[in-house]
Each structure stands twice: as structure tokens, then as C-alpha cells.
Amino acid sequence: EAPGARRAFSSEGAMREVMRGAILPQNLEGAIVGAAATGCRFLLCDRGSEFTVREILADMLSSVDRAKFRIVARLSADCHAGQDAAARQCLQMMRELGLEYLDGCIVPWPGARARANLDGDAEPAAPRPDRATCNEETATFLRSWKAVTALVQAGKVRCLGVSELGLWQLQRVTEPAGILRPTFHQISVSLRSAQHDVVRWCHSRAIEVVAFLEASPTVLRSEPHQKVLQKVVDETGYTPAQVTISWALQHGL
Numbered sequence: 001e002a003p004g005a006r007r008a009f010s011s012e013g014a015m016r017e018v019m020r021g022a023i024l025p026q027n028l029e030g031a032i033v034g035a036a037a038t039g040c041r042f043l044l045c046d047r048g049s050e051f052t053v054r055e056i057l058a059d060m061l062s063s064v065d066r067a068k069f070r071i072v073a074r075l076s077a078d079c080h081a082g083q084d085a086a087a088r089q090c091l092q093m094m095r096e097l098g099l100e101y102l103d104g105c106i107v108p109w110p111g112a113r114a115r116a117n118l119d120g121d122a123e124p125a126a127p128r129p130d131r132a133t134c135n136e137e138t139a140t141f142l143r144s145w146k147a148v149t150a151l152v153q154a155g156k157v158r159c160l161g162v163s164e165l166g167l168w169q170l171q172r173v174t175e176p177a178g179i180l181r182p183t184f185h186q187i188s189v190s191l192r193s194a195q196h197d198v199v200r201w202c203h204s205r206a207i208e209v210v211a212f213l214e215a216s217p218t219v220l221r222s223e224p225h226q227k228v229l230q231k232v233v234d235e236t237g238y239t240p241a242q243v244t245i246s247w248a249l250q251h252g253l
Contacts, residue, residue: 050096086144
């Protein structure tokens, strides 16, 4: 972990920035430029969007100090395809983004066990598989994790993170001796699920939680707690999105 990497993902900094507009819809340019205009300096780039993001970043970084931006690459599932596939994919994303280094890299869990949902919905944890599958998935993940750890040591990536893991997966990732512990854990939350167990577990081990919260009017109107939300909105005068973000921050996100 590079000096200052954990501070870069602290709940007092990046968390508020994420909630202020770092979730990227299909209109990447409008999302990135709009988020940056509000002061957001956190950008998560998924595999496949590098060239579009690169063009936008080139314009933005011409007038903004690169050191103030936190750019994170989230690898795709095929990063586990070979011994060094994760490291190669990470370096390729960095080059295609036109960057000399990445502030963070998210290594996904192999297979379909992760709860990652690119639509932003918080899904319940997948049931823990049998022991043989647990061991196989863990071994595959740690192989890729060790490969990307070398990039941290080389200064190409400042820190590593995981995404949408359950408690058993987090335990498997942090138990082995000599393994670089994740700096942050990216999760999706909603009024239906604040993932208290995962958040408490991460906080107790100094792993920052980067929460993606969908607070669009369409989503909030479909929430099962919509009546309670509307009551708070009426009493406080704040917007539904502001109340939802306040709720998330009060839950340690």
C-alpha cells in the first residue's frame, strides 16, 4: 500500500465524493464532466470503457492536478484467466486510460459468487458454496491478487480493493499470512440493505467502505420504505436524495 493510499479512500473524503456523483450511467461524458463540476474527484472505470474515459480525462486533467484525482480501475471477470492475467489487464487499462499510475485497482471475485451488480442494486449475499468450491475460488482469487500486488510494489497502483464480497469471502482474502490486505471494499447499498454486517467487519479491520448508492427519483419511488422517506422529506424540507445520502452516512457509509 502506497503512503497516503488509505487516507485517499477515507469516509471523510472519497465517500462523500462518490455519493456526489461518481456513479457512471451510460452517458459517460455527461456523468464525468458533471461530477467533476460539483467537485467530485473519484472515478471508477470498468473494463471496456477506457478509451471513452481517456478522451474525457485528457481534457479534464489539462486543467486539474492529476494528484487530486482518485482513479480506480475495476478488472473484469476474465482477469482470472491465467497466472498473470490480472496484472496484465490492470496495466492494459492503465495504458488505455493514458495514465502513468492508478490510484486503485479492484480485483473481482471469480465465478458468480460476488454480489456485484453494475445496475447499482444491493443484492443479498450469495449462499456460501461447499468447501471444495470455496477453496477453489479462494485459490484463484489469491493467485490474481498476488499478481496485482506486484504492481503496488512497483508503484504502478497505489492500493488494491475488492468488490461486493460476503463475510466468508472477506475472511478468506484477509486470513493468509503475508497477503496485502485490501485498502477498500466497494459495495452497493440501498434503503433496503445497508449491509451492516459487512460494513462493521470492514471498519473493525481498518478497511474503508466505498458505498455506491442509487439515489435517483425513479429508484427512490420504488423503495419499500418510500412512505417513511417521504415523511422525512416533508418534515425536513430536504430532497429524497439528500435524505438518503444522510441515512447512508449515519450508517457509517
